[in-house]
Amino acid sequence: MVIAYVTPNYEECCFELRDEYTELENFSSIQEFINYYAANRNRDIVLLYKVDTLEDIHALENMGFSSNIYMILMGKDDVAFSLLAGKLGVDIYLNIAEVDSDELIKYITNSQNIIKERKGNSNVSVFTGINGGVGTTTITMNLAKTIADEHLDKNVLLLDFTDTKAISNLFFDVIQPSKTIVDITHAQSMEFEELFNNGLMKLSNNLFFIPGIQKHTDKEEFSRTENIQIFLNFIMHIKESFDFILIDVGVFKDKDLEIDIQELADDIFVITEFNIPSMSILKTYIDIIDRSGWYNKTHIIANRADAYGSVTHEEAKKILSKGLKHNFEIAHSLPNDALHLRECWNEAKLVCDACPDAPFMDGLRKMINKFFIVEQQNNQYEQEHSKSILARIKEWL
Template sequence: MVIAYVSQNYEENRFDLYDEFTDIENFLNIKEFISYYAANKNRDLVLLYKVDTLEEIEALEQISFSNNIYIILMGKDDVAFSLLAGKLGVDVYLNYEKIDTDELISYITNSQNIIKQRKGNSNVSVFTGINGGVGTTTITMNLAKTIADEYPQKNVLFLDFTDTKAVSNLFFDVIQPTKTIVDIAGVQSLELDELFHNGLIKLSNNLFFVPGIQKHTDKEEFSRAENIQVFLNFIMKIKERFDFILIDIGTFKDKDLEVDIQEMADDIFVVTEFNIPSMSILKTYIDIIDKSGWYNKTHIIANRADAYGSVTHEEAKKILSKGLKHNFEIDHSLPNDALHLRECWNEAKLVCELYPDAPFMDGLREMIKKFFIVDENAITREQLCNTSFFAKVKKWL
């Protein structure tokens, strides 16, 4: 989430508004915010806009608001001000002379739920690995199938955005798909007939799948500037139909499409292993996360965590967090279940189908309960109260 401040007096309020829970920008005026917003339309935003005149409220008409922005307007105790604010679609109008900290905490905390309702209650989760072979695709495929099987009331979509020749279609028994992710991103509507004609495959009553590219040359489609927004628009539109969208982007690469998909995602799962070479590679990626404002939605998953030669959780934490603002944790560990996983990979079979009681599957079900079938509040009231966030807001006011 981004919380943006718009203030009349920029120099007086030029202080760092970044803390553990929010990625914040400060702007001189509403035009500056519009410029920023245009470049960040895939992120959730809370705008705190302080005004002294009706003309400043009228400036909000310049913004074509989408459903991922929540507006808290702070102005004088004047009926004309509050009425105009409501007419223009402001979510909350507050008298800046009587700002109540607890009330403001509630509005900001609840804003995420309101934005979520506006956008639909679906969850977009991106899975990426620090390098090939760490189990990213295996984890993502088995998660999608297990959620669909064990929670039949949930509709699940698996999207394969890996930029190498995809193999996930083999595990879902789609040997030679005629259409892939490259085709479906260009659909003009969400009509099922068009989706199915352009690559969407129904695997069961509530599990759906779009295969990844089948030719190495197709990966060029991911890097074309004119295609990137098409792919992003497709993901935003398709959210209307699914509770969970799991996206496998393969090995992390600092490319525009991958970065933009992670930017718009609700959660990012980074798959690694617990050895020194993997920790070194992961540290590079963590630096990007730390600078990109993805800290809150990033979860580090250690696969084969108890394999021979693995570092401990504490050692991994020290390596990852050294020199960074945030303390990165290993959020979940999966066991070294090489016996079952090797057989399933060699035969292109899902672990959840052949060995539903394998140790790997026990760890995967714990992961589902921890990250997917839960009630989430990315920023809690307690977290906000324990920061200097509101001291800074008071200073600004």
């Protein structure tokens, strides 16, 4: 998340935000910010805009901001100011005399939920591991296939953005894919016919897949600035056609594409193990999460949580949260099911297909119900409930 502050000089409360967020951009004019926004339309942005006159607020008219921006205006205690701000779609108008950094942080934190609601019911989830071998790819593949198989009304897309020679294609019986994720950059348009010609595959009626790179040299394509924007545009475009997009980015690396994908994601799942070396690596990563404004959408998943020598949940929480602003919880844990996973991995089989009743799959289904299907069911209930209230209001009228 980018925190953009528009004023010629830092106000004291906004200066304090520099310790809270890694990306705090300061602009001397709203036009400077608009130019910046034009080049960063795929990123979630919170705009803190200090206004002195009604003309400052009018400058927001016809700017074409989309759903990924949350606007906080700060000005004098004046009804005309707040009414005009509301008319132009500003989210919050604050009395500048009463603003403090704690209040701004509260609004910034809440903005992520509001932006997510605006983007609709489709869900983009990123899966990243703290190191190789923790099960990131195994979890992502089996989640995608299980959601598609057990919820036939949901369209699911799996994207493999790992920057090593991908193996996910083997588990979906695509032995030598002629096109991979880097070929999306060659598509002439975002029409489905063109995407199918450049890597997109249909595995079943509701499960789709784009294989990861098959040549080590292809990882260079992930670092090209022009390609990064194409990938981000592709995700933002295609999400309208899918209920769930699951993205495997492999081991966490502080690289532009990976950071940008996590920025636009609705949820980030960080896969770890419950041992001391893994906790130490994870602590470094969640410090980035803590300062990037991703706290609310990040879920730490412990794989093989009951393996021999693992630390307890309470010990893990203490290690992770020490010295950080937020207390990080372990969102979900999966059991140590080495017998089934080793057998499936050696034979390049998905656990959900070969061993549907394995303990790993029981933990995975609980994860689906906790983070995916239940949330959408609640959204659907809220929509239907709202419709019923509107219908009753109309009857009363």
